[in-house]
Amino acid sequence: MSYESNRTVAKQFHAALLERNWPEIRALLSDEAEWILPGNNTISGSAKGAEAVVQRAQKIAGYKLKFELLHILSGPNDAALHLHNTAERDGLKLDEYLATILRIEQGKIVFIETFLSDVPGMNAFFI
Numbered sequence: 001m002s003y004e005s006n007r008t009v010a011k012q013f014h015a016a017l018l019e020r021n022w023p024e025i026r027a028l029l030s031d032e033a034e035w036i037l038p039g040n041n042t043i044s045g046s047a048k049g050a051e052a053v054v055q056r057a058q059k060i061a062g063y064k065l066k067f068e069l070l071h072i073l074s075g076p077n078d079a080a081l082h083l084h085n086t087a088e089r090d091g092l093k094l095d096e097y098l099a100t101i102l103r104i105e106q107g108k109i110v111f112i113e114t115f116l117s118d119v120p121g122m123n124a125f126f127i
Contacts, residue, residue: 003076006074006077006102007074009079009104010072010074010080010081010102011072012024013025013102014069014081016028017061020061022057022058026051029054029108030105030108031050033049033108033109033110034111035114036111037116038119039116039123041122042059042127044123044126063089063094063125064089065085065086066087067083067085068083068084077103077104078103080100080101081100083097084096084097085098087125089125092124092125093125094122095121096118096122098114098117099114100113100114101114
């Protein structure tokens with residue numbers, strides 16, 4: 001894959017997340033895809049398999065997050081989404097910066113790892 005192809009996959013993943021287009025997210029994933037998130041809350045840990053990754057995306061979106069794209073960074077095997085996520089619910093506020101790394105093989109996302117600026121804030125929000 002090329003840098004530009006990886007950027008395209010990352011753009012498609014972000015756009016599908018914004019649109020809550022779960023079939024499109026599923027189409028971007030390999031069957032064995034895995035997503036790891038830090039913290040100790042309802043969305044933390046490892047989601048293994050494409051269906052589990054889609055369910056995690058649905059759960060996160062269910063909290064009405066705004067996924068502001070700041071940058072897309074790409075390498076020969078990966079792409080990264082640099083995001084600013086915000087949300088409010090029941091008096092709780094989420095305001096975090098993150099990098100979501102997408103490992104891409106043969107045009108499919110095989111591994112996702114998210115790095116957060118505020119893990120305690122995320123733990124408090126996603127209860």
